[in-house]
Amino acid sequence: MPEEIELVLTPKQATDPAIWKEEVKKIMGHQKTYYPQIIRRSIDARQKQVKIRLRLRLNEEREPPLGANITPTDYPNVAQKSPILIIGAGPAGLFAALELIKLGLKPIILERGKDVQARRRDLAAIQKDHIVNPDSNYCFGAGGAGTYSDGKLYTRSKKRGAILPILETLVAHGAPADILIDAHPHIGTNKLPKVVAALRETIIQTGGEIHFGQRVNELIIKNGQIHAVRSNTGEKWEGNAVILATGHSARDIFELLVRQSIKIDAKPFALGLRIEHPQAYIDQAQYHCEQRDPYLPAASYSLTYQTQNISTQRAVYSFCMCPGGFIVPAATSPGEVVVNGMSPSRRDSKYANSGMVVGVSATDWVKFDKFGPLAAMKYQSAIEQQACKVAGNTQAAPAQRLMDFVNQKHSSSLPDASYQPGMTSIELSEVLPKPINQALREAFQAFGNKMKNYLTNEAVLLGVESRTSSPVKIPRDPKTLQHVQVKGLFPCGEGAGYAGGIMSAAMDGIRCAQGVRQMVRIN
Numbered sequence: 001m002p003e004e005i006e007l008v009l010t011p012k013q014a015t016d017p018a019i020w021k022e023e024v025k026k027i028m029g030h031q032k033t034y035y036p037q038i039i040r041r042s043i044d045a046r047q048k049q050v051k052i053r054l055r056l057r058l059n060e061e062r063e064p065p066l067g068a069n070i071t072p073t074d075y076p077n078v079a080q081k082s083p084i085l086i087i088g089a090g091p092a093g094l095f096a097a098l099e100l101i102k103l104g105l106k107p108i109i110l111e112r113g114k115d116v117q118a119r120r121r122d123l124a125a126i127q128k129d130h131i132v133n134p135d136s137n138y139c140f141g142a143g144g145a146g147t148y149s150d151g152k153l154y155t156r157s158k159k160r161g162a163i164l165p166i167l168e169t170l171v172a173h174g175a176p177a178d179i180l181i182d183a184h185p186h187i188g189t190n191k192l193p194k195v196v197a198a199l200r201e202t203i204i205q206t207g208g209e210i211h212f213g214q215r216v217n218e219l220i221i222k223n224g225q226i227h228a229v230r231s232n233t234g235e236k237w238e239g240n241a242v243i244l245a246t247g248h249s250a251r252d253i254f255e256l257l258v259r260q261s262i263k264i265d266a267k268p269f270a271l272g273l274r275i276e277h278p279q280a281y282i283d284q285a286q287y288h289c290e291q292r293d294p295y296l297p298a299a300s301y302s303l304t305y306q307t308q309n310i311s312t313q314r315a316v317y318s319f320c321m322c323p324g325g326f327i328v329p330a331a332t333s334p335g336e337v338v339v340n341g342m343s344p345s346r347r348d349s350k351y352a353n354s355g356m357v358v359g360v361s362a363t364d365w366v367k368f369d370k371f372g373p374l375a376a377m378k379y380q381s382a383i384e385q386q387a388c389k390v391a392g393n394t395q396a397a398p399a400q401r402l403m404d405f406v407n408q409k410h411s412s413s414l415p416d417a418s419y420q421p422g423m424t425s426i427e428l429s430e431v432l433p434k435p436i437n438q439a440l441r442e443a444f445q446a447f448g449n450k451m452k453n454y455l456t457n458e459a460v461l462l463g464v465e466s467r468t469s470s471p472v473k474i475p476r477d478p479k480t481l482q483h484v485q486v487k488g489l490f491p492c493g494e495g496a497g498y499a500g501g502i503m504s505a506a507m508d509g510i511r512c513a514q515g516v517r518q519m520v521r522i523n
Helices: 017-028 091-102 116-129 160-172 192-205 251-259 279-287 366-390 402-406 434-450 502-519
Strands: 003-009 035-044 051-059 083-087 106-111 209-212 216-222 225-231 236-238 242-244 269-278 304-306 315-322 326-329 339-342 351-360 397-401 423-425 460-465 489-491
Touching: 003 017, 017 035, 017 051, 083 091, 083 225, 083 236, 091 106, 091 160, 091 192, 091 242, 091 502, 116 192, 116 326, 160 502, 192 209, 216 251, 242 502, 251 366, 269 279, 269 315, 269 339, 269 366, 269 434, 279 351, 304 434, 315 339, 315 434, 326 351, 339 351, 339 460, 351 434, 351 460, 366 397, 366 460, 397 402, 402 434, 402 460, 489 502
Parallel strands: 083 106, 083 242, 106 209, 242 489, 397 423
Antiparallel strands: 003 051, 035 051, 216 225, 225 236, 269 351, 269 460, 304 315, 315 351, 326 339, 397 460
16 A cells, blocks of 8 residues: 655645655655655644645555546446436436436436526526526526535545545546545536536436426325326426435425425524625634735635523524635525525635524524424525515615624625625614524624634625525435335435535435435336
8 A cells, every 4th residue: 555644835835746755755765766646635724834734645656647537437328227206406416316327227307497508697687687586596407506606515424435436526527636635625616517517418428317497396196105296397207216306495395295295394404694804804814914825725714603691502603604705696586685605716706705604493483383394494584585675675685794783783884795786784683583693793702802803894794694404304214215204205415404515415315316226126
């Protein structure tokens, strides 16, 4: 086995392979020639002098460049195999489809939205004309919410064996090879659409199918087993199993399940605001400098806090932090305002944004208990509608300067920000429930004590950050992964409550495909 060593270098040194070789010689001696290959790269900003940690594999022969030997899997043709329906073409649905193909089953993906190119026009309409298409937006369409996102590939899973094949699949379909080694890999909103289009092409070339403009509005169940679905076009789609991977914003699907007496449960989620700082402020705080080293990427942060000064303790934390990014409108229906963040691959915007959210639970949505398992969803929706109403019934976001929010003061003006539809100066206490406001104010003061430049009126808060995760959970058997009541129905990914990002959704899609294989006899 090749040896591995770690080097701690300056940001500039870390870009020069010649320097790596010299450092390896100092450590290993001169008796052999080694060809170091990076297997892990991370930033260490704990000290005043920021360093880069490189984990190197020492090969005795020259290896091809990173990612050069990764090519698309040689998938079998499954055009004539057993059909399996997948509802939703997000990360869970796409990776479920690829796994089904490996297993000799034919995936048929039904996606309510549009393909990558057609979807762009609807995103532009939200940004410029404040028009929200309920079937084609930042959440719905090819690739789901992940296509037009930062493309962060972070997961809490420690099973590198489960993660690496997903990363390699993404690289084989056009993602940068750096995602194989970076401690916090990301692809970027400018590159993700091409990756999604390439994944779609692989599925089609191997005999799978993807159909756009197909919003499912009926599950056809006989004797406790699902056999088919019907879409908004009136078409009936038959399959030997159904993987339900619709994402966390498919409210009509949750309503459909309740209407058809299929068990779902309300689930806690997180709710809050999106905060945006000048990126230079975050760089100065995290890199202990006046100006960022040109060899360092835009700095990020991760903040958590447990409230102390209010009656009910709540967790407050940063969510989906986007260095060098921008804020976008993520509503999925007219009459609501939702914000989210993303960033391009270079993360070169002058702004840094992050969700700043508070955990909510059943005690928060008591007034909505009459909606049963949809109570959390109705609570979430009511807050989004209030955000739209107070800001002028467009996609303009209610906004307030950070210090003004903490001091409960109206902002007479707002700073420049990345959010294209515009902002309306509103005291955000008019939007969020009192307990959420209290928790955020307390947390912001604590974060200001912890992090230089954080608590400033040059930062702006926009509402609302409400789509952190699904407000429902669709129960499934932990062994078979099938719904607890409906045989052949596999709740999957973020929308079903089993994932929280691109990687975890992809992993759950693969697991569900394997569950289908255990159930379905291959023809």
